[in-house]
Amino acid sequence: MKMNLEKLTFDVCNLALETGEFLKQEVKKLNTADIQSKGLHNYVTYVDKESERRIVEKLSKLLPGSGFIAEENPALLPGEFTWIVDPLDGTTNFIHGVPLYCISIGLMHQDETILGIVYEPNLKECFYTWKSAPAYLNNEIIHVSQTATMNESLFATGFPYYEYNRLDDYLAVFKHLLQNSRGARRLGSAAADLAYTACGRYDGFFEYGLSPWDVNAGGLLVENAGGIVTDFHGAANYIFGKQIIATNSEIYDEFLSLFGAWKSKLQ
Numbered sequence: 001m002k003m004n005l006e007k008l009t010f011d012v013c014n015l016a017l018e019t020g021e022f023l024k025q026e027v028k029k030l031n032t033a034d035i036q037s038k039g040l041h042n043y044v045t046y047v048d049k050e051s052e053r054r055i056v057e058k059l060s061k062l063l064p065g066s067g068f069i070a071e072e073n074p075a076l077l078p079g080e081f082t083w084i085v086d087p088l089d090g091t092t093n094f095i096h097g098v099p100l101y102c103i104s105i106g107l108m109h110q111d112e113t114i115l116g117i118v119y120e121p122n123l124k125e126c127f128y129t130w131k132s133a134p135a136y137l138n139n140e141i142i143h144v145s146q147t148a149t150m151n152e153s154l155f156a157t158g159f160p161y162y163e164y165n166r167l168d169d170y171l172a173v174f175k176h177l178l179q180n181s182r183g184a185r186r187l188g189s190a191a192a193d194l195a196y197t198a199c200g201r202y203d204g205f206f207e208y209g210l211s212p213w214d215v216n217a218g219g220l221l222v223e224n225a226g227g228i229v230t231d232f233h234g235a236a237n238y239i240f241g242k243q244i245i246a247t248n249s250e251i252y253d254e255f256l257s258l259f260g261a262w263k264s265k266l267q
Contacts, residue, residue: 005115005130008062008107012117013126015058016103019051019087020121023101026050027094045095048072051087055105059083063107071213082108084239086213090189104191106216113239116217118195127195127221135198135225144227144248145200150177153203153251155184156193160209170208173258190244194218197246198225204247204255208232212239219246228252232259 026047052072060066067079071086083105088094090101099122107115117128127142129135135142147153155177160170177184185202187193191214193205198221216239219229230236231243234256238244247255 003063006133009115009117009128009130009133011062012059012105012107012115013119013128015055015062016105016117016119016126017121017124019054019103020119020124022054023047023051023088023094023103024121027097045088045091047094048088048091051103052085055085055087055103056083059085059105066107069212071211078108080110084108084212084216086191089191089214090187093188098188100187100189100192102189102191102195104213104217106213106220108216113216113220116220118191118217118221120189120192120195125195127198127218129221129224133224135221137195137199142199142225144198144222144225145203146250147203147248148250150181150203150251150254152182154182154201156196156202156205157184157186158188158190158193158207158210159186160207166208173206176258190214191218194222194246197227198222200248203251204245206232206245206255208243210242210244215239215244219244222246230256232256 049072052070056068056070063081066081066083068076069078069082069084070076086104088101089104094101103119105117106113114131119126125137127137174184190207190210195218196202197205219238222229227246227248229238229246231238231241245256
């Protein structure tokens with residue numbers, strides 16, 4: 001199938017911008033009765049579901065016959081070309097009125113991610129890239145940071161809300177960063193964390209327990225911005241492996257070494 005990835009990327013960006021306006025309108029209308037629980041500290045609203053419905057409908061028209069892996073509809077199936085969709089990354093922020101949440105859309109051809117966009121509607125920041133292209137923020141090329149040491153770095157992470165049997169190893173890494181870096185931040189949106197790493201606001205990001213729709217688009221952004229993205233073993237299985245490290249190339253080896261205790265338990 002011949003495909004103009006650049007044009008398709010901009011079409012997806014326009015879709016994200018349109019959907020972002022819907023999110024901003026609905027956040028003012030949300031009330032407690034609209035919030036449903038999908039699991040421990042894992043929430044969904046009608047806004048997530050309607051946002052995803054709109055995105056899936058329009059992506060199906062942009063690329064007929066494509067499949068989907070989407071957060072709110074497990075009945076959707078992947079295909080040769082598969083869209084990976086998070087219609088509202090940062091739902092907890094959203095329901096509390098915290099103005100940082102994202103739309104994340106990636107496209108995979110078989111096992112390769114070939115397109116990724118992350119849109120944060122409150123700041124109107126659209127991060128996007130496609131196969132063999134630079135990464136962009138609102139039409140400007142972006143790069144990961146050039147920070148040379150972890151001691152000079154600022155990191156992002158997310159706090160796990162399940163799999164607490166791994167919490168001690170996670171907190172050991174977190175403690176090390178607090179003592180040996182400029183700090184660690186928790187925004188509440190992995191898509192935003194990866195986008196911010198891609199443009200150099202953060203020097204690195206790590207988290208476990210994430211799903212493909214959390215990391216697929218953002219991972220490609222970091223890679224195409226010159227960074228390195230792996231799982232905690234240093235392998236490439238970060239999309240489906242529920243572990244992710246994303247950094248610039250200067251601090252990657254030093255950062256990966258922190259996960260030795262974690263890796264020994266997983267092997």
